[in-house]
Amino acid sequence: xxxxxxxxxxxxxxxxxxxxxxxxxxxxxxxxxxxxxxxxxxxxxxxxxxxxxxxxxxxxxxxxxxxxxxxxxxxxxxxxxxxxxxxxxxxxxxxxxxxxxxxxxxxxxxxxxxxxxxxxxxxxxxxxxxxxxxxxxxxxxxxxxxxxxxxxxxxxxxxxxxxxxxxxxxxxxxxxxxxxxxxxxxxxxxxxxxxxxxxxxxxxxxxxxxxxxxxxxxxxxxxxxxxxxxxxxxxxxxxxxxxxxxxxxxxxx
Numbered sequence: 738x739x740x741x742x743x744x745x746x747x748x749x750x751x752x753x754x755x756x757x758x759x760x761x762x763x764x765x766x767x768x769x770x771x772x773x774x775x776x777x778x779x780x781x782x783x784x785x786x787x788x789x790x791x792x793x794x795x796x797x798x799x800x801x802x803x804x805x806x807x808x809x810x811x812x813x814x815x816x817x818x819x820x821x822x823x824x825x826x827x828x829x830x831x832x833x834x835x836x837x838x839x840x841x842x843x844x845x846x847x848x849x850x851x852x853x854x855x856x857x858x859x860x861x862x863x864x865x866x867x868x869x870x871x872x873x874x875x876x877x878x879x880x881x882x883x884x885x886x887x888x889x890x891x892x893x894x895x896x897x898x899x900x901x902x903x904x905x906x907x908x909x910x911x912x913x914x915x916x917x918x919x920x921x922x923x924x925x926x927x928x929x930x931x932x933x934x935x936x937x938x939x940x941x942x943x944x945x946x947x948x949x950x951x952x953x954x955x956x957x958x959x960x961x962x963x964x965x966x967x968x969x970x971x972x973x974x975x976x977x978x979x980x981x982x983x984x985x986x987x988x989x990x
Contacts, residue, residue, distance in 0.1 A: 738764050741779070741786040743803075744816070745771040745796040749837070753790060753816065756841050761848060772796035777806050786811050788851060793817040798904055801923040805901075805939055814847050880908070882916040891916055893933070897947035897965045899925055901940055911947060913965060935984050937961065941971050948985065 740757060744750040750769050757764045767786055770776040772795055789811045791800050803809070818837040832854060833847040880891045897911045899922060906918040906925070918925070922942055926934075929942065937943050947963045954960040959973040959981065973981045 738788065739767045739784075739786045740764055741789045741811070742766060742769045743771075743776050743789065743791040743795060743800060744769065745792065745794075749792070753839060753844075756839065756844055757790075760841050760845050773798055773800065773802050773806075776800070776803050780807055780809065785809075788848075789813045791815050799921050799924065802904075802921045804923050805921065812851055814851070880918065880920075882908070882918065884916060889916065893929060897944050897963055898967070898971075899942040900968060902968070909965060909967075911944075911965065931984075932987065935981060937971050937973055937981070940969070941967075943971065945985070 742750050742753055754766045768779050770779050774797060791813050793800050793815060813831045814833045815831055816835050816837060816839060832851050835843050835847060882889045882891045891908060895910050896908050898909050900907050900909060901922050906920060906922060907915050908918050909915045925942060926936055933945050934942050949962045949964045952960040954972055957975040959978055961971040
């Protein structure tokens with residue numbers, strides 16, 4: 738079994754490797770990465786591992802940002818000291834979520850679970866997670882934003898778009914204001930209404946009510962114009978044009 742460990746604390750990575758090798762002698766740890774950038778580079782240069790153990794808080798941000806850049810086909814077991822990310826974790830190809838400090842018996846159960854789950858069971862499992870996320874979205878569209886020495890409640894309905902640049906995410910409001918957000922776009926997708934918001938590309942999540950008009954762009958792409966100023970052009974790729982059109986024309990009864 739080929740295993741990749743994503744962990745920025747050297748002692749924690751070595752401890753996990755030691756426990757895995759103790760409970761599963763045939764395990765081969767083929768790599769240990771410490772950051773989002775290192776992990777993306779590793780997947781570009783190596784064969785897909787059988788399983789990935791992934792911490793959430795790593796050297797250059799939340800590991801969920803990895804999924805903004807690459808698709809990981811390997812099953813993932815998250816290892817973290819925080820329990821508030823469980824639902825976000827299961828939206829990606831996750832089979833378990835272990836809280837630190839890790840215990841050998843919990844690792845063994847996670848590996849046993851991975852062996853038992855068939856492809857069809859994983860499909861059904863993620864359907865159930867999608868249902869849970871949809872239910873959560875109904876009442877979880879407010880964010881608490883930290884601004885200097887204050888905490889500001891921010892309603893998703895006031896947001897025109899979310900934008901990421903230089904590893905920072907900002908919510909830009911319909912009234913022209915803006916706030917920093919301590920979530921990745923991937924994490925935001927897990928709590929925002931799919932009816933009201935659309936992931937336009939790697940930089941933008943846009944609100945339906947903020948779309949002013951659409952221009953035909955080069956290569957059968959679309960360029961979006963919003964009701965507020967934007968820092969760069971919002972382009973919908975040719976492959977995602979049909980999906981965007983379905984979203985924009987979806988009308989609730």
